Amino acid sequence: MDVSMNVSTLSRQGVARVGDRRLDVSVVVPIYNEVESIPRLIEAIATTMQASGLGYEIILVDDGSRDGSVELLKRLALDRDDLKAVMLRKNYGQTAAMAAGFYYAVGDAIVTLDGDLQNDPVDIPMLLDKLNEGYDLVSGWRKQRQDAALTRLLPSKIANWLIGRVTGVKIHDYGCSLKAYRSELLADMNLYGELHRFLPALAFIEGARITELPVRHHARQFGQSKYGLGRTIRVVMDLLTIYFMKRFLTKPMHGFGVFGLISILAGMGLGIYLTFLKFGLGMAIGDRPLLMLVAILIIGGVQLLCFGLLAELQMRTYHESQNRPIYRVRDVVGGGSQR
Numbered sequence: 001m002d003v004s005m006n007v008s009t010l011s012r013q014g015v016a017r018v019g020d021r022r023l024d025v026s027v028v029v030p031i032y033n034e035v036e037s038i039p040r041l042i043e044a045i046a047t048t049m050q051a052s053g054l055g056y057e058i059i060l061v062d063d064g065s066r067d068g069s070v071e072l073l074k075r076l077a078l079d080r081d082d083l084k085a086v087m088l089r090k091n092y093g094q095t096a097a098m099a100a101g102f103y104y105a106v107g108d109a110i111v112t113l114d115g116d117l118q119n120d121p122v123d124i125p126m127l128l129d130k131l132n133e134g135y136d137l138v139s140g141w142r143k144q145r146q147d148a149a150l151t152r153l154l155p156s157k158i159a160n161w162l163i164g165r166v167t168g169v170k171i172h173d174y175g176c177s178l179k180a181y182r183s184e185l186l187a188d189m190n191l192y193g194e195l196h197r198f199l200p201a202l203a204f205i206e207g208a209r210i211t212e213l214p215v216r217h218h219a220r221q222f223g224q225s226k227y228g229l230g231r232t233i234r235v236v237m238d239l240l241t242i243y244f245m246k247r248f249l250t251k252p253m254h255g256f257g258v259f260g261l262i263s264i265l266a267g268m269g270l271g272i273y274l275t276f277l278k279f280g281l282g283m284a285i286g287d288r289p290l291l292m293l294v295a296i297l298i299i300g301g302v303q304l305l306c307f308g309l310l311a312e313l314q315m316r317t318y319h320e321s322q323n324r325p326i327y328r329v330r331d332v333v334g335g336g337s338q339r
Contacts, residue, residue, distance in 0.1 A: 024054040025128065026183075027111045027121075028101030030094050031060050033067040034115040037221065038076070045121040046082060052125045059084045060115070061101045064091030095196040102186050110181045119178040120216035127180035127213060136185045136208035139171050139200055140178035140215035159235055166243050167201040171212045174200065178215050194234055201242045205249065252315055256308030260301045267297030 027045050031038065042058060049056040062070050062085065070087055077085035086100050098112060109131055113119040123140065130138045145156075156175050164170040174197055181203075188206050195202065200210055248255040271294045277283045285291055 023057055023107045025049065025056045025109050025111060025124075026059055026101075026105035026107030027056060027113070027124070028059045028061065028098060028105055029113055029115045030063055030097035030101065030177075031065060031069055031073070031115040032063045032091065032094075032097075033065045033069060035065070035067045035069045035072055037115055037117045038069060038072055041115055041117055041121075042076065042080070042083060044117075045124070046080075048121045048124055049082075052128075054128070055107075056082060057084055057105070057107065058082055059086060059101045059104055061086045061088065061097040063088050063094065063097040093194060095191050095194050098196050099191040102191075105183065108183055110183055110186060112177055112179050112181075114177040117221050118218050119176070120218060123178060123213075123215040124180070127178070127215075130211060130213055131180045131182065134209060135211050136182050137200060137203045137210045138180045139173065139210065139212040140176040141171070141173045141212045142176050142217040143172075143214040145173075145217050163198070163201065163235075163239060163242075166239055167198070167204065167246060169200050169204045169210060171200055171210070173212070174198070176215065176217075194238055195242070197235070198238060198242050201246065205246055248311075249315070252311030253308040256304045256311060260304030260308060263297045263301030263304060265301075267294050267301060270294045270297070 027049070029041065029045075034041075038060070042060075045058050049058075058080075060073055060083065062073055073085040073087065077083045084104060086104055088097060088100060101112070102110060109128055111124050111127065113121065113124075119140070127138045127140065156173075160172060160174050163174050179199065181199075185203055185206065185208050189199075189202050203210060244252075244255065270290060274285045274288070274291060274294060278285050
């Protein structure tokens with residue numbers, strides 16, 4: 001199975017049932033070398049969900065662990081009716097693990113959290129209650145975060161501010177994995193690369209109603225953090241992708257074309273100036289750096305226009321090959337509106 005799949009495949013099959021019980025919630029947890037945390041995590045989720053009275057399933061996706069997590073998950077999944085273990089062939093990354101979990105999830109709502117016990121499953125019903133108020137995504141906010149100040153908190157605050165400014169989705173904590181989604185929202189979203197941290201921004205592009213709630217956050221009990229400062233460059237690259245998708249996904253020519261025209265017009269303007277110097281004033285222009293700049297501006301502008309045309313063709317292929325409309329309908333009322 002390709003773990004960078006379109007997660008809508010399963011969701012379009014409708015709401016699933018286990019026996020005679022409707023599944024209300026799928027709890028998806030990516031796992032990577034968390035063998036000590038897994039038993040406590042499963043029990044904490046199960047205890048919370050049983051107390052809520054909701055039909056639920058727990059989906060743990062092992063992302064190529066090498067510490068015995070796979071063997072433990074297999075044993076537990078055979079012993080528990082509420083646990084589904086998905087083992088990936090190698091370490092693909094958290095985005096791919098979450099996409100695999102979404103693919104196998106069959107609940108009306110999907111909740112995600114980390115597997116290191118820093119997120120508290122006790123907060124899940126609170127997120128679901130907020131979701132039922134009409135929101136499509138409820139994001140957790142680790143208001144009292146229990147992490148190192150310099151290596152985790154400071155970079156996270158800067159990243160959250162930057163992402164909010166670029167995407168227009170101003171939430172306090174993009175990095176919190178504890179989130180609740182309506183399953184139909186995830187059915188419209190594709191996950192590639194390392195876009196899991198930008199799920200609120202991707203949801204905003206799809207027209208989702210988004211809010212956040214303060215949630216508990218605990219210090220890590222076992223193992224070591226899988227995150228570090230090395231993520232910064234990848235975050236910036238992914239942010240550029242999200243910005244382009246938000247602004248130009250259905251009209252890429254508006255992005256490339258504007259800069260292309262500006263470049264061509266600037267090149268032509270400078271070219272006219274050089275022409276005047278040459279033929280009007282009789283000055284030599286062959287050794288002027290400005291002549292090289294004119295050539296670069298005009299050629300670069302033509303290339304940008306060509307990129308825009310190619311992007312337009314790609315955009316049409318993207319939408320039409322998947323039968324994806326360029327709009328999202330929230331509701332239709334009256335007038336025999338069913339189709």
